[in-house]
Amino acid sequence: MKQISKLFLVSLLSGATTLGAYKLLFDDNGYFSSNKNGITTLAPESYGRLASLGAENVDFTVAAEKTIHTVVHVKNVSVRTISNPIMEYFYGYGGQQQQEQVGTGSGVIISEDGYIVTNNHVVKDANDIEITLNNKKTYKAKLVGTDSKMDIALLKINADEKLPYSTFANSDSVKIGEWVLAVGNPYNLTSTVTAGIVSAKARNLDTRGIQSFIQTDAAVNPGNSGGALVNTRGELIGINTMISSMTGSYVGYSFAVPSNNARKIIEDIMEFGNVQRGILGVEGGELNSTASKELGITQTQGFYINKVTKNSGAEKAKLQKGDIIIKLDNQDIATFADLSGYVNTKRPNDKIQVTYLRDGKTMIAPVVLSKNESFTTEFKGIELENIDAADKKKFKLDYGVKIKAITNENLLQYNEELKGNIILSIDNVKATNIETVSKLLNNKDEKQSIRIEMINKNGEVIRIII
Template sequence: MQDIRKARLLRTLAATAMIGAGSVATSGLVLMPNVAAAETFTNTVDLVKKVMPAVVTIEIKKKADDQEMAQMGLPEGFPYEFFSRRFGMPMPGDQNGQGQGQGQQAQRPEITGLGTGFIIEKNGYIVTNAHVVDGADTVKVTFSDGSTADAKVIGADKATDIALIKVDTKKDLTTVGFGDSDKAEVGEPVVAIGNPFGLGTSVSTGIVSALGRDLQSGPFDNYIQTDAAINKGNSGGPLFDDNGEVIGMNTAILSPTGGSVGIGFSVPSDTIKSVVADLQDDGSVKRGFLGVAIQPVSDDIAAALGLDKPEGVLVADVSDDTPAKKAGLKRGDIVVAVDGKPMKTPRDLTRAIGSDNPGSTVQLSLLRANKPLTVSVKLEERPTDKSAG
């Protein structure tokens, strides 16, 4: 009888997720059992004892933006100062309740945000999500022993949702190391640590559910999907493999309600390592730029171009005065490899070019009129508004 009830519960949860799925969120509360995260591992206790001191809670304070004001019931562009002066009414942020009739500027309310981070260097460097510290006026870090320290944002990369912050410390901090996310396999056990809903540091377990997920949130999407419970406050927290190494950073969930239903997404550690290295250098990330519009090679396109099978990435257009134009790339070329690495999708090409530094030279393996060709291209710096290679 218990087995029958359990089977019915699983079917009900699966149906609920399928009916409401389709929104990506980084927050939300839903009171439903997390069946997917019920699996336990024999080394979880020892693993958590080892890595827990390197996981921190991040609290930020900032002025509410228009979107956040709308969530409070005030429309975008609300004329705070006018209403304050005209009617003498107290406005958000007017702590004295006197209005702003004395020439003081009306203030937006201060809001508090919570997230998670993990220490990667003993001198105080901490990794978290860019959306956790976005717009922060102040950043406070709480360590596992309850002590706190103010932090400053060294840099943030919104394209990959990665940020680097730092605290000043007189003692060596406990750190965690990065694993190789390229070696992660579907089905392997993982442990997520974070601060869900501000309850305090919490641990959840699961497996790698899928690799290379594209959430259409940016050109460099390459998420690890996991069924370990991830909720509001977990953002920026580490995803550990069974060796206690960070293979991802918990970033988003797919949910019909905004709470965990066992579909979470983590930025791979290989992406984090390269971005953090750039942020630590000068606070920004510089990416290579080719200067082409690209699209997949469909069956119809392959047939029209006389290809035996669909492969590579089609160059749909070449922009003027770009590295691609200078190197002689043409519309209709098919990029099959970059420095010997096969390119199967447009996202592969965008990520391959973006991961190289401006000024570096790459070798593009092409098919032009169904004939192989190799072209050397010296990359330039990627403009911030470009989503293609």
């Protein structure tokens, strides 16, 4: 009996020691507890379930299968004239030689009867365009129209069958973080598919043309230009256009023209033969903390109006300097890229609802977009306008702005010599169009001299400093 009592006492002490150690180390405030000093050190029960959001659980196969048959290989053959002044000088011949150049890229079939969208730079200066489908069939393509500003071109092939084609999605609905596929022909490798996510929207790269890209981290390399950027349903949300790289190859980010912009350009070319651009009629810049501080305002997002164009829709809607645009229709406007990207999806005479701030109050005004060709700007008493189709044909130009009128007293004596001239560059910056020139001149002081290169009415290049 004595022995049993001793064993019971030892067992009791052992149990108490174990219980005390557990309370010390593992209980609510123990050393290894899950809530030591209120800080969770163990993963929650739902942690393992979050893995379902990973790429391995997203089905890319349907989108890839739909898209690879709609993406084509584009071969551009151009002829370049090379001068050999030494041969010309010594022998009187051989001064110029014709050299054939071949470029490649991608394109996307957008209709069963053979319309194909690609980048303008893929087919620029082409003498001959050849399209190879995913089934290896080859066709000659006709260039229907281009838009160098937005880097979009429309091609047409006459196939002997109905073709698979991509359908457009609403690129305004694309979300940052959404999975996407880039499909194209990098390095002449056909039907290459890469996956990534949307890294940013309305990215402004200051290309003096496109100012609203979709940025992704899907791998894009030379040859992918003009290819498709699609969502996981295989719908077209962008046309792959460029990469950000110091080496010429993919290093992390790629950029695509949003499908809404591309679609609008294509429809314009098919319906009108050229791109119909509408403008809001405001000049200014996007806000940030620095700009807002200089302007003496508290709002740090939106487009600040610094100037309203005469006779524009914005002026007629009574928008004025100091107003801050924060929304166009249902699209939030935080940057200039947001504003220009949305306006570029519209045509002249389209009406949009502009939400803006004035003296701290939110106001809404319907604005009818003006035609881009009627957009003018003035600097140092020189009124400028975009060149029209007749000027482009006459002087064989695809860019430039025209001197519409002279009001500068010091230049009035040269009115006849200057009026009608086409400005090619300002301070060595290419005068692409009125929008580019306005942006450039807004950063110039009226007292600052500028150097202008222009073509006069006789086609002669002249340079002046004013």
